[in-house]
Amino acid sequence: MTASAAETHPQLHAEALEALRDLTGRADAAFHPGQFDAIAALVDEHRRALVVQRTGWGKSAVYFLAALLQRRRGAGPALIVSPLIALMRDQVAAAARAGVRAEAISSANPTAWTQIEQSLAADEIDVLLVSPERLVNPRFRDEQLPRLIERCGLLVIDEAHCISDWGHDFRPDYRRLRDLVGQLGPQVPVLATTATANSRVVADVEEQLGVVAQGTSGEPGTPGPTDGTTGVLTLRGPLTRDSLRLGCLSLPDDRARLDYLVRHLDAFEGSGIIYTLTVSAAEDLAALLNTPERPVRAYTGRTDAEDRAQLEADLKDNRIKALAATSALGMGFDKPDLGFVIHLGAPSSPVAYYQQVGRAGRATDSADVLLLPGREDRAIWEYFATASMPSQDSASQVLTALAEAGSPLSTAAIEARVDVRRAALELLLKVLAVDGAVEAVKGGWIATGRPWEYDAERYENVARTRREEQQAMLAYERLGSEGTGPDVVASDPAQCRMVFLARQLDDTTAVPCGRCDVCAGSWYPSADAPPGAADAQVSALLDRVGVPVEPRKQWPQGLDQLRMQGLQGAAPKGKIAEDERCEEGRVIARMSDLGWAVPLRSLLRTDEDGRRIDSPVPRNIGSRIIEVLKEWDWQQRPVGVVAIPSTTRPELVSSLASGIASIGRLQDLGPLGLAADAVPLSGARNSAFRVAALWDRFVITPELQQQIDALAGAPILLVDDVIDTRWTMTIAARLLRRAGSGPVLPLALAQEA
Structure with missing residues (x-):
């Protein structure tokens, strides 16, 4: 021995x-x-x-x-x-x-x-x-x-x-x-x-x-x-947790999931965490669940450092019922008596899920863990998976820019030279620094000159592993779908939720927990309930339309570095002139929101080849746009509608503009003109490159100019399908204002944020 x-x-x-x-x-x-x-x-x-x-x-x-x-x-x-x-x-x-x-x-x-x-x-x-x-x-x-x-x-x-x-x-x-x-x-x-x-x-x-x-x-x-x-x-050691009682409840839509939480949150003992997949979902959920008797607060990547510390202390001391949180509240948070962890939407892998639910029940005999998966989960997984992987083209652009500079470049200066968004650029610089190709020095970044090759095989292997993890998470959700109880687990112990998670971590010592909803049947409150006050609360959130979109007020840095047609010698800098700036805009919802984001994502989807699907605005979406217009508290009502000319969804955008003009009794001024050499926009992922790509894209046609002159400075509604970077609306509004229009009010179906 x-x-x-x-x-x-x-x-x-x-x-x-x-x-x-x-x-x-x-x-x-x-x-x-x-x-x-x-x-x-x-x-x-x-x-x-x-x-x-x-x-x-x-x-x-x-x-x-x-x-x-x-x-x-x-x-x-x-x-x-x-x-x-x-x-x-x-x-x-x-x-x-x-x-x-x-x-x-x-x-x-x-x-x-x-x-x-x-x-x-x-x-x-x-x-x-x-x-x-x-x-x-x-x-x-x-x-x-x-x-x-x-x-x-x-x-x-x-x-x-x-x-x-x-x-x-x-x-x-x-x-x-x-x-x-x-x-x-x-x-x-x-x-x-x-x-x-x-x-x-x-x-x-x-x-x-x-x-x-x-x-x-x-x-x-x-x-x-x-x-x-x-x-x-x-x-x-063994990775199973005897204190956790696991469960998964699949409900048909956001309305049912939110209704369930409003009705049953108090049934979960103690205080806990409700995880969401997006910042806006966490903020909306906290607003929905928060009451004077049962405080619920949001905790996300947008939460200030000082506020985070206070929120963590409030949860540890049981001054609040729950934090509605993104993964920003994860590793490192330690509340030994955390009573429950609920997920509104599933993480992309069982391993990540295990890590988050592990916050609960560290020093208690029992803690409840419930997953409420959503239909939009897979689309969100895919977005984050692709956003975290560096591309060969982006890496080559960064290395070339640093090599040609001859002196350190700040991240903002690099952004003006390469077509990569700031968050992706910062991640890419870290990857290149770890590989020794670049180095952070006083004043910014330099290229080391060391040979570097894009490891396509490595990144493909990682991407494949991520896809396999997503499939495993879906399999976790389906556990026990053929029935629950000891007989099910006796025939296949892997049906136990705790065993499934442990085996994902290659812990082969796990045995059925006897506590999860597969082993012992549903332990959580039933989703069936008579109508009540929760209906009105959930409806107020999900049926809400009209998200404000702040206008751009500053030109991006580095436009003078871009030697592109239309910008040479005339690159704007500093503040956007107030008389050339668009006003605050509106969309039905953000694509990351709860509620109306689901039908909007369906309408704005792409086909298997990545092409955008084009169709007229459906009746249910059209009625929501009318609600947005009715609730818009503009200082002066617009009198005309101008459409952004779309090369990918022309039918959708034109039907949106003409429908608004007809119902709102506004003048349909038609679309802005497209430059003769305009092609569908591709690339232009960061602000400087997006502005350069848009700078000479639109033109004021003679017919449109005549109509603008006739309006004598009245406000105009500027319509598009999606607002992403906000630069399309900014450049188009500047063009209209310089042509003599009044205030320009951007309106779109959704915002990509």
């Missing part, structure tokens, strides 16, 4: 156990299976370890205790790479309970950086927490990181699945940690932790942890041994 770690390291075990009890504040605290094994491997054996354990197991206890014990032995401070500011705040507070002096450097505390740096220099800090993005910061990378590497007593990579392309929450900056690991000497222990890693992710992380520094066992960046006391130790 192999001796336990406690038996082979008795003195360390006694010391670590005392520190654990200080950390937890409990005199009877004991290590969970595997916790001390990891501590011993790090502190006494100086190994590299990967811990894959379910949420609530106590991974942070391992690295805080290991850091404390290392410091007692004369080692330098521990460096913990942590993904979220919320996680850092909790970890700093937890460390203090164990007598560990911890500090965090993040975007949330820039005024404290100087003091923290001074404390590090004075050796007054035991643990420094940073985000992976901080490692890219030129000042931190050049001034602080070399000293930290030299003195580092322990490196911890939290949420280590982010290292891997195969992880469900891939973050490019995490991949540079492989280089950081490779700079550490063999005496520096390294710990990676995660609760969501299947075998493929585990193998990938093990390979990156095995990289050794020059002079240890090979050239820089070469893998180290994977067995023996100097190799990577992987401690993997």
Whole structure:
């Protein structure tokens, strides 16, 4: 029989156990299976370890205790790479309970950086927490990181699945940690932790942890041994959670799902999280569910950092019933007694779903987890999947622009030279930086000159894996569709929802939970209910039409850098002149909204070849447009309608404009003219390139000019099918205003946001 770690390291075990009890504040605290094994491997054996354990197991206890014990032995401070500011705040507070002096450097505390740096220099800090993005910061990378590497007593990579392309929450900056690991000497222990890693992710992380520094066992960046006391130790435990009661309820549409939440949210005990797939859905849901007696708040990527901290505290202290949240509230949020997690819309993979539901029931005997999938889920999955993948064309544009510049370029300056939207450009720069093709320096970005090739096979493999994960999520939703109860699970244990999730993470030890709706039948409130007040509340949200669209007020930077026809020598800059600016516009709904976004997405769909489907405006959509016009609180009623000339949906746009003119008794002024060389718009994904593509696209025909003159400065309604970047409406409105029209009011069916 192999001796336990406690038996082979008795003195360390006694010391670590005392520190654990200080950390937890409990005199009877004991290590969970595997916790001390990891501590011993790090502190006494100086190994590299990967811990894959379910949420609530106590991974942070391992690295805080290991850091404390290392410091007692004369080692330098521990460096913990942590993904979220919320996680850092909790970890700093937890460390203090164990007598560990911890500090965090993040975007949330820039005024404290100087003091923290001074404390590090004075050796007054035991643990420094940073985000992976901080490692890219030129000042931190050049001034602080070399000293930290030299003195580092322990490196911890939290949420280590982010290292891997195969992880469900891939973050490019995490991949540079492989280089950081490779700079550490063999005496520096390294710990990676995660609760969501299947075998493929585990193998990938093990390979990156095995990289050794020059002079240890090979050239820089070469893998180290994977067995023996100097190799990577992987401690993997069962990932099932006995406290969670899982369920899935498929309802026909948004109205039914929202009605269900209004009626039954109070039936879920305690406080919890309701996840949505989009920001607008979270905001709408919070507004719908919030009452004085049952506060519900929204938490999204648009929430200010200060407000996030307050919302997290409110939920932890049970001052609110729930947060309606996007994935912005995920890794790092720790409320041990969280009572429930509900999803209004499914995440794109069972692994991501497992990670989010793992927020619940960490320190309670029971917590409820309910999925309410939506018909629009797959379209949202596809959007985010394609948005996160760099393209070869975009990468080539960026590298060429940097090479030709000869000096550092800011992200805004690069955006003016390459046709990539800002969010995608920032992600692409991170990918290229990790691969060594570009580098962040003072003043912006430079090309390193290192050879770089687009790894098409790698990205296709990742894309294929993402598609497989989506299919697995759909399979999870269908579990038990042939019936529920013990007989179903007895014939196929994989029908159990907890077993299904565990097997997605390659945990083969899972057995049926006996608690989920497949094992034990539906435990959640029935969707059948008599009409009541909920009907009016839901209808008020879903039947609402008329979303305001703010006008563009500033020209994009860098237009003078674009040597395109029509802009040479005349590129606009600064503020858009008020007498050339469009007014606030309206759409029925945003494409990411609940309610009317569903029929709008159907109307504005594309065929299998990606071509936009063109048809007249259907009656139900037309009636909603009339409602928008009736509720529009304009200062002066428009007297004419002008259509944006469409090359992809001409019938839809022309029927929309003529229908509005007829019903509203407005003059149908027809469409703007198209330049002779105008072609269907393609590319032009960022603002500068979009403006350049649109600048000379439209013309005022003689017939239209005559009608504008006859209106003598009266307002005009400018109509299109979809508002995306808002530049089409901006450029067209400028043209109309310069031709003598009055205020221009943009109107479209939907907004892509």
